[in-house]
Amino acid sequence: xxxxxxxxxxxxxxxxxxxxxxxxxxxxxxxxxxxxxxxxxxxxxxxxxxxxxxxxxxxxxxxxxxxxxxxxxxxxxxxxxxxxxxxxxxxxxxxxxxxxxxxxxxxxxxxxxxxxxxxxxxxxxxxxxxxxxxxxxxxxxxxxxxxxxxxxxxxxxxxxxxxxxxxxxxxxxxxxxxxxxxxxxxxxxxxxxxxxxxxxxxxxxxxxxxxxxxxxxxxxxxxxxxxxxxxxxxxxxxxxxxxxxxxxxxxxxxxxxxxxxxxxxxxxxxxxxxxxxxxxxxxxxxxxxxxxxxxxxxxx
Amino acid sequence: xxxxxxxxxxxxxxxxxxxxxxxxxxxxxxxxxxxxxxxxxxxxxxxxxxxxxxxxxxxxxxxxxxxxxxxxxxxxxxxxxxxxxxxxxxxxxxxxxxxxxxxxxxxxxxxxxxxxxxxxxxxxxxxxxxxxxxxxxxxxxxxxxxxxxxxxxxxxxxxxxxxxxxxxxxxxxxxxxxxxxxxxxxxxxxxxxxxxxxxxxxxxxxxxxxxxxxxxxxxxxxxxxxxxxxxxxxxxxxxxxxxxxxxxxxxxxxxxxxxxxxxxxxxxxxxxxxxxxxxxxx
Numbered sequence: 001x002x003x004x005x006x007x008x009x010x011x012x013x014x015x016x017x018x019x020x021x022x023x024x025x026x027x028x029x030x031x032x033x034x035x036x037x038x039x040x041x042x043x044x045x046x047x048x049x050x051x052x053x054x055x056x057x058x059x060x061x062x063x064x065x066x067x068x069x070x071x072x073x074x075x076x077x078x079x080x081x082x083x084x085x086x087x088x089x090x091x092x093x094x095x096x097x098x099x100x101x102x103x104x105x106x107x108x109x110x111x112x113x114x115x116x117x118x119x120x121x122x123x124x125x126x127x128x129x130x131x132x133x134x135x136x137x138x139x140x141x142x143x144x145x146x147x148x149x150x151x152x153x154x155x156x157x158x159x160x161x162x163x164x165x166x167x168x169x170x171x172x173x174x175x176x177x178x179x180x181x182x183x184x185x186x187x188x189x190x191x192x193x194x195x196x197x198x199x200x201x202x203x204x205x206x207x208x209x210x211x212x213x214x215x216x217x218x219x220x221x222x223x224x225x226x227x228x229x230x231x232x233x234x235x236x237x238x239x240x241x242x243x244x245x246x247x248x249x250x251x252x253x254x255x256x257x258x259x260x261x262x263x264x265x266x267x268x269x270x271x272x273x274x275x276x277x278x279x280x281x282x283x284x285x286x287x288x289x290x291x292x293x294x295x296x297x298x299x300x
Numbered sequence: 301x302x303x304x305x306x307x308x309x310x311x312x313x314x315x316x317x318x319x320x321x322x323x324x325x326x327x328x329x330x331x332x333x334x335x336x337x338x339x340x341x342x343x344x345x346x347x348x349x350x351x352x353x354x355x356x357x358x359x360x361x362x363x364x365x366x367x368x369x370x371x372x373x374x375x376x377x378x379x380x381x382x383x384x385x386x387x388x389x390x391x392x393x394x395x396x397x398x399x400x401x402x403x404x405x406x407x408x409x410x411x412x413x414x415x416x417x418x419x420x421x422x423x424x425x426x427x428x429x430x431x432x433x434x435x436x437x438x439x440x441x442x443x444x445x446x447x448x449x450x451x452x453x454x455x456x457x458x459x460x461x462x463x464x465x466x467x468x469x470x471x472x473x474x475x476x477x478x479x480x481x482x483x484x485x486x487x488x489x490x491x492x493x494x495x496x497x498x499x500x501x502x503x504x505x506x507x508x509x510x511x512x513x514x515x516x517x518x519x520x521x522x523x524x525x526x527x528x529x530x531x532x533x534x535x536x537x538x539x540x541x542x543x544x545x546x547x548x549x550x551x552x553x554x555x556x557x558x559x560x561x562x563x564x565x566x567x568x569x570x571x572x573x574x575x576x577x578x579x580x581x582x
Contacts, residue, residue: 026411027411028411030408031407031411033403034407034471038426038427038467039426041442041445041461042429044445045442045444045445046437048445048448049437049441049444049445051444052444052447052448103332103335104335104339104340107336108336111332121572122343124571125343125344125347126344128521128563128564128567128571129347129563129564130540131527131541132541133350133556133557134347134350136548136552137346137347137349138346139364140349140364141345141349143364143365145365177343180343209324234433235434237434238435238437239528241527245548255436255528258440259436268447275436278434278436278437279433279437282432282433
């Protein structure tokens with residue numbers, strides 16, 4: 001009760017409501033507008049999506065609910081390739097982003113000094129150009145006659161008829177780039193929190209720099225690594241912009257299929273089944289990951 | 301350049317650690333510095349391309365190979381039909397959805413930080429899940445919802461969708477600000493006979509305002525740049541990202557790069573102005 005008294009302070013406009021509905025109602029009144037919005041436009045649509053995924057029919061004759069579970073097996077067997085590709089590309093992009101972002105975050109946290117904030121702003125800055133323009137810029141960079149491809153051919157990293165654009169590599173590169181800030185910032189935050197005296201203690205106990213990093217700094221930065229990988233993997237697995245703009249039609253991801261089934265083929269049940277499967281698959285992947293790494297407080 | 305800046309950035313506290321360790325550390329420091337510079341170059345390369353190609357005298361419809369410098373696209377920025385309209389539409393949607401999401405999200409953040417109530421865990425889950433759901437699922441589930449209710453898609457369905465995905469980000473941002481601030485100030489105001497409403501208006505609100513403002517800017521940016529969710533719920537309405545997407549197939553006019561550059565310059569200026577103002581206040 002004591003906490004309630006202090007808690008109510010400061011929220012003056014609530015006083016009248018409190019008089020009318022009692023103190024306990026106040027937090028709920030604050031929650032209702034936003035909560036209702038999420039209920040109506042997040043929870044119910046997801047249920048709706050699950051419903052549509054079990055319908056039968058065609059766009060011309062209309063769709064009807066028949067609990068057609070075979071939509072799932074049909075969709076998954078027809079598009080297993082795109083599904084697996086999404087997971088693989090997202091996984092590769094997440095790994096690449098981690099390799100690029102961790103040293104970057106480490107540098108800012110430990111060597112940034114008075115330029116820390118400036119460096120953080122510089123990390124965010126590229127993301128102020130529109131997403132699609134950034135992705136199209138990679139089309140220029142990775143173009144067949146561009147300097148990246150030419151250089152790789154000259155130094156023998158690529159055969160003379162090789163190309164990057166319209167390959168899986170271009171798609172993975174695009175995804176890696178587009179979600180890099182989501183990887184860097186959480187890692188930076190957890191590295192920033194690492195108590196410097198712990199590293200000093202490890203050094204005092206004759207741990208080499210590498211050992212101190214391996215045994216102290218890295219384990220303490222794990223919450224950031226987990227958050228970063230999740231924040232990269234989830235949007236990456238559902239992305240279809242990079243595959244569409246940088247890949248070729250043989251390398252579509254599950255997002256491309258959901259988009260075209262919903263918006264062009266108008267095959268709603270298949271699209272809904274794929275979409276719902278993607279959602280469940282991602283939850284099944286991330287819940288054990290979050291649990292195992294002991295970073296549940298990220299959720300709260 | 302790296303060799304001249306690195307020593308000033310880090311004070312030489314760990315110098316007395318033996319010759320070999322010092323050498324290893326020296327190499328390691330500069331490898332890391334070089335890596336960081338490389339990473340920043342990588343980050344800015346596409347931005348550079350976007351800006352550069354707004355000055356490209358492109359031949360034909362596509363703007364993918366550099367020809368020569370021209371200012372003609374900047375002079376004719378408004379010359380492409382529908383392009384500026386799409387920007388205005390995006391601006392309106394971002395403004396409306398960020399304002400509403402900021403209001404709804406701030407109320408939730410206040411409830412979560414200031415009150416103990418049943419259903420807190422459920423609320424946290426409800427806020428976390430939209431952030432953990434891929435955009436393609438968010439977009440397609442809303443489409444399934446609108447299709448079932450036979451709601452015509454357009455400007456307002458986009459607004460509704462953007463408010464939905466923005467709420468969680470607003471809550472996270474405002475909560476971070478609320479948790480860190482001193483409650484004694486509110487208590488002091490109450491001790492000085494301020495009413496609860498006055499305390500909220502004169503103490504609480506000004507203190508959380510930077511958080512609320514940051515949340516609004518974040519929501520605005522997320523809404524303005526959203527493509528996937530918008531694509532599912534747009535109907536005939538064309539936002540700026542949808543315009544680029546449509547144009548990508550037949551050749552994006554360089555004027556899109558002109559506006560992309562302008563957006564970049566304006567938002568970067570706002571960012572630095574914000575840092576400057578906060579530093580002066582502090």
